Amino acid sequence: MTAPTLPTFFHVVAWGLSLVALAVAARRLPWFKLRGDGEAQHVLFGSVLVLCLLRFAVFDRIPGLHLHFIGAGVVSLMFGSGFALWALGLASLVAALSPAGVWLGLAPDFIACGLLPVLCMQLARREVERRLPPNPFVYVFVIAFFGAGLAVLLSQLLKAAVTAWLVSGAARDAVEGYLASAPLMMFGEAFLSGGALALMVAYRPQWLASFDDGRYLRRPD
Template sequence: MSSPVWTTPSLEWLAAGIALLALILSARWLPWFKLRNDNEAQHVFFAGIVCLVALRFAVFDKIPGLSLHFFGAAIATLMYGPAFALWAMALSVLVAAFTDAGLWLGVAPDFVTGGLLPVVWMQVHHWLVRNKLPNNVFVYVFATAFLGGALTVVVAQLARAGVVAFLVDGAATQAAHNYLISAPLMMFGEAFFTGGAMAMMVAYRPQWVASFDDDLYLKPPTDE
């Protein structure tokens, strides 16, 4: 077996630097006015963090050696916007570190692969759907939420497979392969969870969803 390309300490330091940079940059665009003097918004934000931690206990452990769980990054991004979503994911990882849920290779690697990358992808996906497809509630729920939620799992699992593959040759190859084959199994659950949650909130609590604009998605059709 050849020498490891990565050691765990070097991985953690690199991930910590990326995570810190992302959080500092996102802090500049945090829309604090949405929380200031709004008790409902504050309750929704912190309840969301609790839910993100709870998702870590919905473990899928059918593949030996892997402990898989829902991420919730797509819902956080659509509900709070990317800046608040990054901080919500970061706080949920910190809270999870003090529970039995466990972390993936440490706090920073867990956040980068399961929080930062899925949030960034979800924001890009939302922008593409909003600008390339018709703007209506069905497209929002199915193309943005369902499909976006599924693809966040693909992004996270690809990232983790890549990291594991570089950690050490040989023994890690099977683990990396397991992350890849787990993606299709997990993406459907994340898709239905994300799409279902967003459909319910759009219908009953649209004010909780930062990415949903009534004027844009519920506008009546115009005659050509």
């Protein structure tokens, strides 16, 4: 069985969505936070490097099945959605130029592994902050842990749905692989994100653009 391929029209649409998302994000990037701050620059560079390395731990023995951790939850909460989109886009580009490869092409891979997870994290964070009390436990366990798990679940479901649509019968193994691995990928991504954010909240809260001391550490009235 050969790996499924997207029709040209859908590649064009994927590229259009990707470029628009990156262009909108580029206009809102808070570069001022990096100017003159060597620590912030090193943290951003190191985070991008880790995202790229995550792409090399990929399972793709079954044609059409492309499994790897994303890291979208961590970078979204550390740097905000703008920097997160560009960092994940760079990770997809590095994977596309390496033996690790990407899912169905560079633009579709960015949508499934970058744009969709980042949007999910932003919506999850907004809803949690609106509905739940502000404290570090909610931030780490609900936003970072469950938010990252939900993000990778949506990525898995998108890949499964597109794979099933492209090759109905022959892609059964890949589709079943996405669905069967979803709980494991969710837990792994959630553990990665929640563990990293818990350490940063405790030792380096200044690395987290989404962690407001006045909100999460204030004493109850």
